[in-house]
Amino acid sequence: MEQFLKDPSIYTLARGPLVWIAFLVFFVGIFYRIWEVVKLAKKERIIYPYLSLKYTLRSITHWLIPYASISMRRHPWFTIITFVFHICLIFTPIFLLAHIELWYESWKIRWWSLPQSIADVMTLTVILCAILLLIRRVIQPDVRFLSTKGDYFALIITVLPFITGFLAHYELLLDYKIMLLIHFISGEIMLILIPFTRLSHMFLFWLIRAHTGSEFGAVRRSRDY
């Protein structure tokens, strides 16, 4: 933020104020969307009376452990790719030293960081998984039939910050500052879009599993996994 005030440019804008705006939209957006769904669900009289914590947890556990559901056992490759993809996608940016440095710069807080070599592997893994998912989307007929422009867009938006971050770190392809600028902006776009696009499955996952898990476990006495 201070850098931007001292030296206003697109670079400092994207490095400072836009980050805060992106985070603000991200968090406020998520809270707004959850609140909206929770309120709408009240209108559907049949959601809340049947919710059960036990079966919500049963459902979520079975879907967060690889191969704990019949569906995942039927799709072994897709399961491993998506699990690795999501784990690297979430943990790499949080525990990346370069990101933690930025938090330290603004708020004087820091936490454990990934060694650079592991962070690099994880970044490349995200990119590799995204490519595999993209190939699957294009060549598997049932998935291709379902896919729309938005699905390809979501995948690209998710992986772009990883590609640009990696290129910037090793000063490849473009000038360091320009690549970093693209990295900032793509990351900010991703954060802003999460609450309002299909990337919202990040938080809606828990809500749907609560409903379906309770419905299957407490009401229908069968398994949803």
Next chain:
Amino acid sequence: MFGKISFNRKQVTDIGIDKTLETISQEDIKKAIERVLKKEASARLKVFVETCMRCGMCTNSCHHYLGHEGDPTYAPAAKVKQTIWDILSKKGNVSKEDIKKYARIAFTECNLCRRCVQFCPFGIDIAYLISLVRRICCLIGVVPQYIYDQVLSHMQTTNMLWFRQDEWLDTIQWLEDELRTEIKNGKIPVGKKDAEVLYLAHGLEAKYMTGLLINMAKIMNVAKIDWTVPDTDGWDYTVKALYAQDLETIGKVIRTHYETALRLNVKRIVIGECGHAFRTAIYEGVRYLGWKEPPIPYIHGVQFFYELIRDGKIKIAKKIKEPVTIQDPCNIVRYRGMGKMLRYIVRELCENIVEMTPKDDHNYCCSAGGGMIDAGPPWKSARIEGGKVKAEQIRDTGAKIVIAPCHTCHKGIEDLNDYYKLGVHVKFLLDIIVEVMEIPEEMRA
């Protein structure tokens, strides 16, 4: 590999769909869509549509997809894409041709078995989305004629067959006479107050399949159950309105069942082996009427037989020796976890059980449920094609008898048996129990 995938189907004529579409206006379509998607549906519709990541995990869970050699237009999510997503992307401005396609997908290519829900990483209730499409079609009046006729019958008579009240009483009388040729002083009490059990019958048990009602009466008499059947309309437990998603008629029928039970002051309602009726009576109907649970216990045939055998109220004289396999009806197993009880009963009745794979709550639908068999002859080939995987499952067991504790599964598998030449007999639990149970000498006529 990259060819365009399109919706190709053989032409089928159904007057309930084709003729109705000639008489309705664009306005009717718009009104129905608005009512269902804007007023009746809310959180679930919104969240399910927005969350689906088009991952295709549900695809090979569906027997219709497996029965059509991997035609992607039969995949569960693809059916939602071609109906709900299509309506939403066109903002409700859909043509009559579109409605015809939606009706075909929703009524004849999905059994609402909910197996795909078990395969979705998010737990998106695809069957609910398809039932919304049926609801829209129903409000317009575009419903397969055979289903619609039964719904109209339910509206007026509360049974599925246009049976009049006096015909029901008359039927019970002659059935009692028949019963007495085998059971000394056998009784079918009608409208008895304060009984333990109110037995509701399947509509067909009063007309074409009276043997089932007599068999049930035998079990009731031998087990010395204090039971009765209704003396008024509301004796038929079926609710075909479920298939059309005619919620108002569902409400009317289910209310009549519970009111009859409360008027006769019975302890509980027992029904025979039927899937959709049980499901409607404890979920859809009850929820439509604004109750969380049924006001008095509503017991399915499988639960009832389980109790009778467990408590020794009926004794088994000899076990069946031929290899048998078990069909798990979606509406009582995936919807109510009766798989274990069902297996307990079958173990008591039969010596040689060969299970299907997958089984229990992961079992495939018989492809006749959810109204597909009720859609009648025009759509028979649709369910025969969709039932291919079920036929293979049965053939792989090598069983000679398939036990199907559901009217729909029973008839559906009989048709698969004929078409795929499986060489099996399809039986209700009721048939087998009566075959193997002990009838005390003093009770024999």
